[in-house]
Amino acid sequence: MYISTDSVYDASQATLAEDPYKGFQEAGIPEPMGFIEKEKLTPEQLKKLKKQDSYGFKKLLAETLIIKTHPRVLSLRLADVLGPFDETFRLWRLVLWAMHSTEVYPLQLDERAMTHKLSFTAS
DSSP: OEEEEGGGGTTSGGGGSSSTTTTOTTTOOOGGGSOOOGGGSOHHHHHHHHHHOHHHHHHHHHHHHHHHHOSSOOEEEEOEEOOTTOOSOHHHHHHHHHHHSTTTSOOOOOHHHHHSOOOOEEO
């Protein structure tokens, strides 16, 4: 079993397409989008993927190596954990989305939520 991350999608080969997420905004990202075939990519393409999300790129390379060398493996791609080393600005995209989506998806906070530290993950 390999503990991976959903950051692999931001660093996957599919993101090299003109509009990789076209049609998936509502339905989510399909699993086949999270892959990389290093031998089919140019050095420039690899550099671009690494720059998009270096953490996700490294995790995806590890995932790919493990899958190639071990035929029976389960890779768990966990949801985002937001923190100080996030270089993708996911937290701020999430905050902006929440700010502009409250009419459609109202945020309901009780008194306890106003006084306790909260931890979030997107799934």
